Amino acid sequence: MQIVIIGSGNVAYHLAKAFVQNKIPLAQIFGRNEEELKKVSEELGTSYSTKNLVDSDLYIIAVSDNSVEEVSEMIPKKDCLVVHTSGSLPKESLKGDYRKASFYPLQTFSKSKELDYSKIPFFIETENEQDKKILFEIASKISENVMESTHEKRKYIHLTAVFACNFVNHLFARAKEISDSQEIPFGYFLPLIDETVQKIYEIEPRSAQTGPAVRNDKRILELHEQLLHGESLEIYKTMNHSIQKMYEL
């Protein structure tokens, strides 16, 4: 079976790497960014192109949601399976006469960071049983955690991930901005952050809540508001309001 990955961003890179590490042969990596493709191709020992898409049985489009449709139109073949890796798009975003599917890895991908692929949940949606079998077989070589998911459910999985990952990372970024402003090393907070995550393996996040808002400690809340400004102040107020609503304080 011939497989091509299309894309030169973080998701494409990590998928290609997971394929190579798990001995799933890649016929080609295809994309626009020649510099990136060259780097990836040298690291993984795969061929690449920015111009000529090779003939293949499976095309995995791992590009940003905005580009999926445009890229999907570049595939002229009919007798093939084309998948995208988006958490939010329906498989019908793929525009062509081929078989369509969704192949969504739930993870945050940064190029410079090694990943344990075996723990990444894959959510798959296909048009028929045969394609489902193909994609389950491939994903199962990479991960222990492969599931079916409708587009409707996948949208909510992606939305949950935005809260649990993207927004969490942004809180770290704003937190570091505050500690940097006082020359407090951010490393001090790493054991606290680890424990915050360790906790939710054992306790419901709702029951694990600590801090001034859930204690309704108005004096501290006011003090903190005086120390903050701009977007961090907005976040502070919004989060405290939401905490107090959740616990009916």
Add this chain to the structure above:
Amino acid sequence: MQIVIIGSGNVAYHLAKAFVQNKIPLAQIFGRNEEELKKVSEELGTSYSTKNLVDSDLYIIAVSDNSVEEVSEMIPKKDCLVVHTSGSLPKESLKGDYRKASFYPLQTFSKSKELDYSKIPFFIETENEQDKKILFEIASKISENVMESTHEKRKYIHLTAVFACNFVNHLFARAKEISDSQEIPFGYFLPLIDETVQKIYEIEPRSAQTGPAVRNDKRILELHEQLLHGESLEIYKTMNHSIQKMYEL
């Protein structure tokens, strides 16, 4: 040296446990909640009281910020050291003729969760060198990470911790609310959450940002807003606005 811990909440429990585990003798655990104190005392093999505070060299007041002043007035002795564990109060919140200090462990404490005390940073502020030595010696038996800190700096440490821990946990709680509403197991998101935290050990959080807001993917941002309501929608808008401001999008 006689040591008493005052309080029956999470911080008092975990401090008492850390003391006992590290063979620092406790003369007494003192507090209002007899039921809790009895449980802790039975688990740790320490004596407790809700009425008679024993004579001691060091009193550690581990109660909520709102109660520190009131509790500190209960200590009639002069020749002793009294400390509180608050991240936000000055040591002058302690009202008495004794020596005063701050003894702030940077961690999130939940009773039902085991903790690795050796990784907890302790921030200490005293009136004199002798008391500093006493508190450093005690804290160093528990943790590898003991530092001095002024009240001014401690306020910002606490504020940073609210973003990096309390708000992060609340995002987990709101995320779980979303996934629960669609009967999506929250366990799916644990590898993603782990990776989100693992990343900041290697990459600046600012550089690790992923997701629709930093890609300025307006179509997804609008779709997500349609799926949300109430406090989660407010959080969604505030966080995206802050992300887009940070990256000047």
